[in-house]
Amino acid sequence: MYVSHLSLHDFRSYTSADVELGPGVTAFIGRNGQGKTNLVEAIDYLSRLASHRVASDAPLVRAGADQAVVRAAVVRDGRTAVLEVEINPGRSNRARVNRSPLPRSRELVGLVRTVVFSPEDLTLVKGDPSDRRKFLDDLLVLRAPRLAGVRSDYDRILKQRNSLLKTAGAARRGSSAQEGALSTLGVWDAHLARVGGELLAERLLLVDALRPYVGKAYETVARGATRDDADITYRPSFELDGQTSRADLTEALLAEVERRRNDELDRGLSLVGPHRDELLCTLGELPVKGYASHGESWSFALALRLASYDLLRSDGDDPILILDDVFAELDSERRAQLAELVAGAEQVLVTAAVGADVPEVLTGTRYAVGGGEVVREQ
Numbered sequence: 001m002y003v004s005h006l007s008l009h010d011f012r013s014y015t016s017a018d019v020e021l022g023p024g025v026t027a028f029i030g031r032n033g034q035g036k037t038n039l040v041e042a043i044d045y046l047s048r049l050a051s052h053r054v055a056s057d058a059p060l061v062r063a064g065a066d067q068a069v070v071r072a073a074v075v076r077d078g079r080t081a082v083l084e085v086e087i088n089p090g091r092s093n094r095a096r097v098n099r100s101p102l103p104r105s106r107e108l109v110g111l112v113r114t115v116v117f118s119p120e121d122l123t124l125v126k127g128d129p130s131d132r133r134k135f136l137d138d139l140l141v142l143r144a145p146r147l148a149g150v151r152s153d154y155d156r157i158l159k160q161r162n163s164l165l166k167t168a169g170a171a172r173r174g175s176s177a178q179e180g181a182l183s184t185l186g187v188w189d190a191h192l193a194r195v196g197g198e199l200l201a202e203r204l205l206l207v208d209a210l211r212p213y214v215g216k217a218y219e220t221v222a223r224g225a226t227r228d229d230a231d232i233t234y235r236p237s238f239e240l241d242g243q244t245s246r247a248d249l250t251e252a253l254l255a256e257v258e259r260r261r262n263d264e265l266d267r268g269l270s271l272v273g274p275h276r277d278e279l280l281c282t283l284g285e286l287p288v289k290g291y292a293s294h295g296e297s298w299s300f301a302l303a304l305r306l307a308s309y310d311l312l313r314s315d316g317d318d319p320i321l322i323l324d325d326v327f328a329e330l331d332s333e334r335r336a337q338l339a340e341l342v343a344g345a346e347q348v349l350v351t352a353a354v355g356a357d358v359p360e361v362l363t364g365t366r367y368a369v370g371g372g373e374v375v376r377e378q
């Protein structure tokens with residue numbers, strides 16, 4: 001798939017912008033802060049309804065404007081669809097496909113699929129477990145868009161359950177008379193186990209599918225590495241005893257939640273479930289976080305992205321590859337290796353401050369980005 005036209009209105013620094021794109025490589029070159037990342041971020045937003053840079057929508061709307069609009073013509077198997085999202089911070093976003101409104105904006109997710117490499121990727125391996133859970137869940141949703149609903153249901157249930165645990169814990173300590181909260185908790189235990197069991201089962205399947213690609217990708221991007229060096233393992237917040245089916249995991253999660261009732265009431269927090277799980281990234285015997293060198297961490301982060309790309313590709317569709325400011329971070333050998341790996345993708349969008357940072361094999365269409373303008377060079 002590829003984007004053939006991108007149109008922005010009040011998105012980030014752009015009052016308006018229209019950019020023609022095509023298959024193959026397109027590079028956006030310009031000095032720092034000129035709006036290169038803003039362009040590719042808009043395409044990534046259409047793919048996931050989330051940005052790779054910020055957690056909330058407000059910074060995506062041009063300062064002083066009320067809403068932003070991102071519209072893209074996406075070509076897939078020779079057919080073009082026009083996807084559009086209206087970003088309304090604090091209110092619901094609206095989405096359209098070929099001008100017809102979608103009942104819910106999240107139905108847009110997955111219609112265009114992107115894999116973004118960016119300097120922020122280092123947090124994939126060096127950041128908190130939540131960064132790695134997000135990585136897994138984003139990939140889950142790209143592969144199976146219906147899981148966006150499971151993910152948001154889980155977040156909602158968790159929030160509700162945590163607030164009940166606080167109230168019920170306080171009631172138990174005699175500081176209030178809300179004992180009713182304790183009985184309601186049983187209902188939310190069941191919700192958490194049902195949706196959590198499904199999310200857990202999907203994540204386990206995903207990690208199994210992704211693992212072989214991670215080793216292979218690490219071998220390619222790290223000098224002298226073999227495919228057995230890098231590995232990922234899903235570490236759940238409770239003992240699974242080898243269970244992998246949704247029904248078994250739901251049952252096991254419910255039993256564990258009941259077993260941990262007192263701890264949870266004391267802490268006023270849900271202590272088990274997919275929101276407490278971790279994706280362990282290891283090089284040889286050692287975890288990447290806390291042990292790997294800066295270069296190894298970078299290679300691992302790149303390997304996770306490349307593996308995601310390979311996995312999505314194995315599903316039968318070429319996602320759009322976005323390389324946002326990554327070449328300046330890499331030494332010349334890894335720069336060339338990465339460039340070679342991605343050069344054959346159906347569409348590659350690259351941003352760089354200096355044209356010379358973009359490897360030769362990625363010569364394609366170039367745009368100069370500066371002063372709010374995006375001008376084609378060749």
Ligand SMILES: Nc1ncnc2c1ncn2[C@@H]1O[C@H](COP(=O)(O)OP(=O)(O)OP(=O)(O)O)[C@@H](O)[C@H]1O
Pocket residue numbers: 011012013014030031032033034035036037038039058059060061062063325351352353
């Ligand atoms: N909501 C917003 N409203 C107005 N301007 C914004 C908004 N969000 C970001 N900007 C501006 O956009 C510019 C950053 O654009 P962008 O991140 O695309 O830069 P870039 O060209 O990729 O730079 P670099 O090479 O440094 O990564 C900054 O000047 C920032 O102030």
